[in-house]
Amino acid sequence: MSKNPATPLDQTARLLDLVPFLISHQGISLKDLSSHFKVSEEVLLDDLNTLWMCGLPGYTPLELIDLAFDSGYVTIRNASTLSPVRTMSSSEIASLLFGLDLLRQSVAPSDTDTFARIEKLSQKLQSRIGKVAFSADPSDRFHSVISKAIVDRSSLSIRYFSLSNDEVSLRIVSPFHFFSIDGDEYFEAFCHSAKSIRTFKLNRVEQAEFVPTPAGKQESGAKDSSKVRALAKVHRGDRAAAEVLALSYGLVVVGATVEIDAFSTEWLLRAIASSAGALSVEEPTAIRSAISEGISRTLALYE
Amino acid sequence: MSRKSERLVNLTIALLATKRYLTKSEIFRTVDGYEGTPEAMERMFERDKDDLRGLGITIELGTFDPLFEDEAGYRITPASYQLDLGKLEPQDIAILSLAASAWSGAALEKESTSALVKLNSLGIESDADSLSILAPRIGAVDPNFKIVTDAIIRRAQVSFNYTGTDLSITRKEIWPYSLKGDKGSWYLIGEDIGLKENRTFRLDRIQGDVTASKRSEMFTLPEQIGTFDYSQSALATLKVRKNRGSQLRNLASNSTESGEWDLIEIPIVNSSWLISSILWHLDDVEVVSPFELRSHVIANLKQMQALHV
Numbered sequence: 001m002s003k004n005p006a007t008p009l010d011q012t013a014r015l016l017d018l019v020p021f022l023i024s025h026q027g028i029s030l031k032d033l034s035s036h037f038k039v040s041e042e043v044l045l046d047d048l049n050t051l052w053m054c055g056l057p058g059y060t061p062l063e064l065i066d067l068a069f070d071s072g073y074v075t076i077r078n079a080s081t082l083s084p085v086r087t088m089s090s091s092e093i094a095s096l097l098f099g100l101d102l103l104r105q106s107v108a109p110s111d112t113d114t115f116a117r118i119e120k121l122s123q124k125l126q127s128r129i130g131k132v133a134f135s136a137d138p139s140d141r142f143h144s145v146i147s148k149a150i151v152d153r154s155s156l157s158i159r160y161f162s163l164s165n166d167e168v169s170l171r172i173v174s175p176f177h178f179f180s181i182d183g184d185e186y187f188e189a190f191c192h193s194a195k196s197i198r199t200f201k202l203n204r205v206e207q208a209e210f211v212p213t214p215a216g217k218q219e220s221g222a223k224d225s226s227k228v229r230a231l232a233k234v235h236r237g238d239r240a241a242a243e244v245l246a247l248s249y250g251l252v253v254v255g256a257t258v259e260i261d262a263f264s265t266e267w268l269l270r271a272i273a274s275s276a277g278a279l280s281v282e283e284p285t286a287i288r289s290a291i292s293e294g295i296s297r298t299l300a301l302y303e
Numbered sequence: 304m305s306r307k308s309e310r311l312v313n314l315t316i317a318l319l320a321t322k323r324y325l326t327k328s329e330i331f332r333t334v335d336g337y338e339g340t341p342e343a344m345e346r347m348f349e350r351d352k353d354d355l356r357g358l359g360i361t362i363e364l365g366t367f368d369p370l371f372e373d374e375a376g377y378r379i380t381p382a383s384y385q386l387d388l389g390k391l392e393p394q395d396i397a398i399l400s401l402a403a404s405a406w407s408g409a410a411l412e413k414e415s416t417s418a419l420v421k422l423n424s425l426g427i428e429s430d431a432d433s434l435s436i437l438a439p440r441i442g443a444v445d446p447n448f449k450i451v452t453d454a455i456i457r458r459a460q461v462s463f464n465y466t467g468t469d470l471s472i473t474r475k476e477i478w479p480y481s482l483k484g485d486k487g488s489w490y491l492i493g494e495d496i497g498l499k500e501n502r503t504f505r506l507d508r509i510q511g512d513v514t515a516s517k518r519s520e521m522f523t524l525p526e527q528i529g530t531f532d533y534s535q536s537a538l539a540t541l542k543v544r545k546n547r548g549s550q551l552r553n554l555a556s557n558s559t560e561s562g563e564w565d566l567i568e569i570p571i572v573n574s575s576w577l578i579s580s581i582l583w584h585l586d587d588v589e590v591v592s593p594f595e596l597r598s599h600v601i602a603n604l605k606q607m608q609a610l611h612v
Contacts, residue, residue, distance in 0.1 A: 008308045009308075009358065017421060017424070024423070024426045036419075038412070053335075055316060057313075082312075082315070084386070087359055087384060087387070091411065091453055095411035096403055096415070098405070099402025099403055099404075099441065103402055103436060106437065107436050108436075114398070124389060132456055134455075136483075136484050139484075140442050147440070161550075166584065237469050270583045276582055277603055281611070291611050292608065292611040294585045295607050297586040299608065301586055301589040302589065302604075
């Protein structure tokens with residue numbers, strides 16, 4: 001994600017930050033250094049060679065920063081002018097504030113000491129950049145819980161909202177895989193309640209807690225991968241319909257035919273109904289008539 | 304190797320080390336990297352000052368003896384250069400490190416990486432063992448995240464192309480107030496300058512890049528942001544089958560039992576969303592009132608029936 005590390009300004013910022021870091025980490029390996037700064041060793045070597053030419057006016061060996069890194073381990077001397085840690089930019093502070101807000105949501109209510117520290121640190125940072133209203137996404141905290149469950153091969157009790165079944169269910173799951181489609185994150189897990197492998201959407205998890213893994217085999221049960229594919233016709237540009245069906249906005253043009261992948265017929269039926277006429281299913285006919293029946297059943301309520 | 308970054312570092316060192324103000328001619332004479340005609344050096348220096356300011360380094364202009372008309376000079380005071388977060392304990396460093404590492408692979412990774420480097424340079428041991436929190440992870444990857452964050456801090460106006468409910472694109476001019484995440488999406492709340500109203504925008508509905516004004520402090524943050532007075536909106540009464548429609552029930556201000564059904568009341572905040580949501584539930588939900596909503600839903604159903612004959 002990090003931008004081209006070679007722009008002179010990025011390099012300048014890094015050089016200024018390298019000095020205090022090296023002073024507090026004398027003898028660090030180039031490899032560790034590159035992982036702290038998230039740049040390649042090649043870029044770092046260029047940085048160190050540049051820094052080596054810097055110093056106080058005069059630029060004799062007495063004034064220049066003295067670096068040794070031939071051995072693959074870096075030591076620094078004669079750099080006291082740049083030894084103070086540089087003040088943080090407002091974007092750096094913002095990154096910490098978002099992180100702290102997510103931590104605040106994740107910390108156990110009983111851990112009052114940590115909670116108080118998070119509060120105090122947020123206030124301290126806010127005072128540097130003025131009042132800002134940043135809040136992290138509460139559903140992000142489940143990502144950590146599920147990741148840990150995957151790594152530890154442990155199980156979770158989750159409260160999950162299923163849009164297609166229109167119900168909130170409590171399930172015991174053993175997650176094993178994370179993936180994302182078009183920016184939406186999902187995980188696969190063995191669902192002990194359904195006794196088969198299921199796919200869950202991360203942002204529909206409403207609660208997650210570690211529980212002991214129930215006894216019984218896990219690998220049994222076919223994977224719930226009965227995907228439904230349909231062709232639909234667009235009758236009206238509709239943002240909500242595009243988003244529900246995970247179609248890019250550009251595809252939803254009046255008169256166009258779009259391909260829709262769904263996890264279940266039930267879900268597809270409801271999604272098409274919720275488009276309020278923006279889309280109609282052309283194929284397969286079985287789904288087309290299922291929609292027709294669902295609509296007629298609903299209309300019957302009003303007669 | 305970049306001559307420019309070398310010159311900028313040398314300039315920073317010279318201005319930080321000096322106890323008095325350095326005049327421009329002293330800088331050109333002594334700081335390595337300034338060469339060429341006086342005009343070229345002049346231009347170079349002006350750019351360098353801007354660049355350092357962009358890195359958050361404040362260059363002070365002044366003179367020590369106001370009684371003499373000596374030439375003004377430049378310096379960087381150590382106090383303005385140095386990170387000062389007050390007293391930090393090992394647990395604080397551990398918490399801040401966790402907060403920074405949440406951005407791995409996400410929109411503010413670069414910023415959080417340098418923030419973490421700075422925290423780790425303070426020479427304070429991190430006490431991660433004392434914490435019992437899982438490492439958090441922020442999923443924001445929107446390319447406009449950083450520029451929006453920055454504009455909120457600077458109180459700078461932003462503009463962007465926004466996808467409307469009918470998929471039409473409108474240019475928006477906004478005073479950005481706040482940014483919040485919810486269920487995997489990020490929402491910018493701000494004042495729509497054209498409409499003179501607070502509005503909410505989902506970042507992934509923005510087409511292309513957000514541009515932010517170079518000017519800062521263009522507005523003041525209101526006391527209350529984007530609060531909507533639900534008590535002012537009209538109510539819809541819906542019949543919802545027992546144990547169904549939890550999404551709609553969550554919004555209900557009132558609910559009464561009626562045999563196999565429950566009657567619930569919902570404030571009509573966004574009618575097109577409400578209609579979609581009602582239709583989603585098919586024959587598990589029936590609109591009782593208001594009449595307009597009921598006829599709207601019936602018309603939609605009839606239209607869909609015609610489309611699926």
